[in-house]
Amino acid sequence: MSSSSVLERFRPLFYPESIAVVGASDNPSKLGFQSLAAARSGFRGAVYPVNPGAAGEIQGLSAYRSLADVPGRLDLVVYAVPEPLVAPAVREAAARGARAGVIFAGGFREVGGKGAGRQRELVEIANAAGMQLIGPNCIGVVNTKVKLNATFAAPMSWFPAGSLSVVSQSGGVGSAVATQMADEAVGLSKFVSIGNRANVDFADMLAYLAEDDDTGVVALFVEGIDEGRGFLKAAAACAARKPVVVCSRGHTEKASRTALSHTGSAASSERVYAGALRQAGCVRVGSLEDLVCTAKAMTMAAHLGGNGCFISTHTAGPAIIIAEILERGGVRLPELEPALAAEIAAFIPEHARAGNPLDLFAHAWTDGSLYVRATDIALRQPNIHCAVAVYISSMGAGPAFPLAEYAEVARRHGKPVFLCLIAPGMAMQELAAAQQAGVVTFNTPEKAGHALVGLTRWVQGRRPAGVGA
Amino acid sequence: MSSSSVLERFRPLFYPESIAVVGASDNPSKLGFQSLAAARSGFRGAVYPVNPGAAGEIQGLSAYRSLADVPGRLDLVVYAVPEPLVAPAVREAAARGARAGVIFAGGFREVGGKGAGRQRELVEIANAAGMQLIGPNCIGVVNTKVKLNATFAAPMSWFPAGSLSVVSQSGGVGSAVATQMADEAVGLSKFVSIGNRANVDFADMLAYLAEDDDTGVVALFVEGIDEGRGFLKAAAACAARKPVVVCSRGHTEKASRTALSHTGSAASSERVYAGALRQAGCVRVGSLEDLVCTAKAMTMAAHLGGNGCFISTHTAGPAIIIAEILERGGVRLPELEPALAAEIAAFIPEHARAGNPLDLFAHAWTDGSLYVRATDIALRQPNIHCAVAVYISSMGAGPAFPLAEYAEVARRHGKPVFLCLIAPGMAMQELAAAQQAGVVTFNTPEKAGHALVGLTRWVQGRRPAGVGA
Numbered sequence: 001m002s003s004s005s006v007l008e009r010f011r012p013l014f015y016p017e018s019i020a021v022v023g024a025s026d027n028p029s030k031l032g033f034q035s036l037a038a039a040r041s042g043f044r045g046a047v048y049p050v051n052p053g054a055a056g057e058i059q060g061l062s063a064y065r066s067l068a069d070v071p072g073r074l075d076l077v078v079y080a081v082p083e084p085l086v087a088p089a090v091r092e093a094a095a096r097g098a099r100a101g102v103i104f105a106g107g108f109r110e111v112g113g114k115g116a117g118r119q120r121e122l123v124e125i126a127n128a129a130g131m132q133l134i135g136p137n138c139i140g141v142v143n144t145k146v147k148l149n150a151t152f153a154a155p156m157s158w159f160p161a162g163s164l165s166v167v168s169q170s171g172g173v174g175s176a177v178a179t180q181m182a183d184e185a186v187g188l189s190k191f192v193s194i195g196n197r198a199n200v201d202f203a204d205m206l207a208y209l210a211e212d213d214d215t216g217v218v219a220l221f222v223e224g225i226d227e228g229r230g231f232l233k234a235a236a237a238c239a240a241r242k243p244v245v246v247c248s249r250g251h252t253e254k255a256s257r258t259a260l261s262h263t264g265s266a267a268s269s270e271r272v273y274a275g276a277l278r279q280a281g282c283v284r285v286g287s288l289e290d291l292v293c294t295a296k297a298m299t300m301a302a303h304l305g306g307n308g309c310f311i312s313t314h315t316a317g318p319a320i321i322i323a324e325i326l327e328r329g330g331v332r333l334p335e336l337e338p339a340l341a342a343e344i345a346a347f348i349p350e351h352a353r354a355g356n357p358l359d360l361f362a363h364a365w366t367d368g369s370l371y372v373r374a375t376d377i378a379l380r381q382p383n384i385h386c387a388v389a390v391y392i393s394s395m396g397a398g399p400a401f402p403l404a405e406y407a408e409v410a411r412r413h414g415k416p417v418f419l420c421l422i423a424p425g426m427a428m429q430e431l432a433a434a435q436q437a438g439v440v441t442f443n444t445p446e447k448a449g450h451a452l453v454g455l456t457r458w459v460q461g462r463r464p465a466g467v468g469a
Numbered sequence: 470m471s472s473s474s475v476l477e478r479f480r481p482l483f484y485p486e487s488i489a490v491v492g493a494s495d496n497p498s499k500l501g502f503q504s505l506a507a508a509r510s511g512f513r514g515a516v517y518p519v520n521p522g523a524a525g526e527i528q529g530l531s532a533y534r535s536l537a538d539v540p541g542r543l544d545l546v547v548y549a550v551p552e553p554l555v556a557p558a559v560r561e562a563a564a565r566g567a568r569a570g571v572i573f574a575g576g577f578r579e580v581g582g583k584g585a586g587r588q589r590e591l592v593e594i595a596n597a598a599g600m601q602l603i604g605p606n607c608i609g610v611v612n613t614k615v616k617l618n619a620t621f622a623a624p625m626s627w628f629p630a631g632s633l634s635v636v637s638q639s640g641g642v643g644s645a646v647a648t649q650m651a652d653e654a655v656g657l658s659k660f661v662s663i664g665n666r667a668n669v670d671f672a673d674m675l676a677y678l679a680e681d682d683d684t685g686v687v688a689l690f691v692e693g694i695d696e697g698r699g700f701l702k703a704a705a706a707c708a709a710r711k712p713v714v715v716c717s718r719g720h721t722e723k724a725s726r727t728a729l730s731h732t733g734s735a736a737s738s739e740r741v742y743a744g745a746l747r748q749a750g751c752v753r754v755g756s757l758e759d760l761v762c763t764a765k766a767m768t769m770a771a772h773l774g775g776n777g778c779f780i781s782t783h784t785a786g787p788a789i790i791i792a793e794i795l796e797r798g799g800v801r802l803p804e805l806e807p808a809l810a811a812e813i814a815a816f817i818p819e820h821a822r823a824g825n826p827l828d829l830f831a832h833a834w835t836d837g838s839l840y841v842r843a844t845d846i847a848l849r850q851p852n853i854h855c856a857v858a859v860y861i862s863s864m865g866a867g868p869a870f871p872l873a874e875y876a877e878v879a880r881r882h883g884k885p886v887f888l889c890l891i892a893p894g895m896a897m898q899e900l901a902a903a904q905q906a907g908v909v910t911f912n913t914p915e916k917a918g919h920a921l922v923g924l925t926r927w928v929q930g931r932r933p934a935g936v937g938a
Contacts, residue, residue, distance in 0.1 A: 170786020
């Protein structure tokens, strides 16, 4: 599929001119209430509540008894109705010329037997009409660029815009990922919960996101793949253009049985996944936390030039944790060149060794400029491509880390810098401020370590071996 | 050492009648300012600022020019002075009859050479005087029971009291652990950063905490062990009485070199640690997050009766993640007995299967009572010893989880219940409320899974094989 055709194919889904919500309601206990509230909470285009029982208005908007009655162009239809009402509504939408749909209801392929038949029926209607269906059994779609919120969670409309796009088979995990993104202060581009994958699967979304200029990094949560070859081909094509991070689950017996009764796909063996994903150029991670943190590092620090890292700290313990994760993940901590080590040795505290990691003792806690001076020198070394600083605010009692100066050093050298800032209940504000300054910030050593390992793997994978090492 | 003698030996450290702060200052950029502020911020006993330049008062307290001038009994001395001033002050303290000390300064064994000699000198003075020295090169000691805060972080004085005691070699990691404990709403009993371990090592703290009635669970962060046999003996003795969770680091080359220049101990191989700790009955975990979360589960759910778990959810994805971690960690998800499955089948949504995990679909999101009813039935099954519920608040848009009713089910059955409550920036308030109700609560599936695995390992380890399984 050509670049323009895949963008065009999904334009009605991600950039609709209008949204109709079937099942829209004034009753807050109904999914149709939440769905309409979400659809209208930020979107600037037309929003049409549709309900057979509608009389006049729903949530203050002109309401319609059927999709056939909706005036003007119809792009995206959100189906906030139970399973028996879905197929008739999809049929109406097809007749009305709608080209995209989001179906929340379960009761399809994931329940087996007749459910699978019901899903096939949807696919036939949609395919005949050239309509893209997300779901069924999903929580929908978000595009922060146009404040599209085709989910049933209105707060998603206020998600900060960014360059990370998320595709999750499970709506629940997608929601968990969004939650962790909010806590990590990482902005969102597109969010897609694809559920049962009626006629839109991972491969389709990967093809679209590869072309989408607003997407810089793609994060996937995968439970099972039906068309393994198509998926891997699309993943490889996407990963050749931008980072693709993958967390896969459902590899044990009970877990896979749950996956089967979930979005209707058999889970595959972990080793098969891991090998194939690596071959496709994707970075595989082991937890949702690592998915979000690695993707965050990729959105902020894709200009990383190689696998050499410099660590400075005022306290050895957390630096040891990071160093261990880095070394095991293939990130090197090069010794400082003698001339640079001598420059550093000239101003660091007595007893400190001008090494890497560099332990500046408590002196750096009271005088943050030590971090800045040391990092400025270390980043001159060609085989050091980034820096990590560890700073503990000791339950908020400590002086502040010299954020602006540290970020300025990064800019001057054109090399990314990371901060492991350990503070209780680190407010999004503090984290966001650090990141706005250009410092990739995490609140645990493990997050920082694993994120940098994932980023480095991607950086190493996309260039000939040896270069930049 | 008898029970009463180890308690007596460390009474001046953990339950001092008075604290003297050597180096106390009115200058907020001095460690002696922070240290005095911490010492007096909650403690009810006498606090004596000591500084050779003192004239009258420091921070509004009567100040003394030397320890010899301090009136009344002297228990604990906090040394907030640089390395050259430490030994003379410790000598004065010994002469004055002080029986415990905390030394923040570095420049001792961790720098090798002469530093090792300086540390030996301290040990000689302390041993001759029967004085217990914490550090040097540490961040001190907290005992929430008497609001003792012998650190340089005043906010530690307001740490909620609880039954978890933490011993960390690294002060920085101890601080990171405390930070995560605050975010996890888990209360603290004793906090000890032992640093260079002059004459108080892990084995001493384990012997003390084993006897300490206010300590229910012990969490250790270990970088290197000098006296492996003594440590393991003390760990085994402590683990026979209460759970001991251990995170060890410093096993790779760079990391171990940093450890060496840190608290002056060579790091050992990971496998040796792991095997020995398991034999000693400790639970070993792989990250600080797992250390805190596993310890939290142990403080709240030590009455767990075996390794069978029931999971209910409104969304399969996160339940799959938990199920996979549990299965890999040896926690079973028994099939429901036919009679109980039939009871559950009678009220769950169409298409739902009365299995374990139990997926209640979006119905349970709008009607939380489904969780309560299903868990109430499942916990009647003898080989099900606990329950986990997964609930996503969809960026805060969802109805509330039925916390009180869920906790009441747990109480009635005498079996612990867990909640994986996924919500953005989950406030301590919300988490604390859930836990006050008796529900062990985590905000990611991975935390919940790993914590339950660790807890189960401990429960399985302390009883004859087969019992309760």
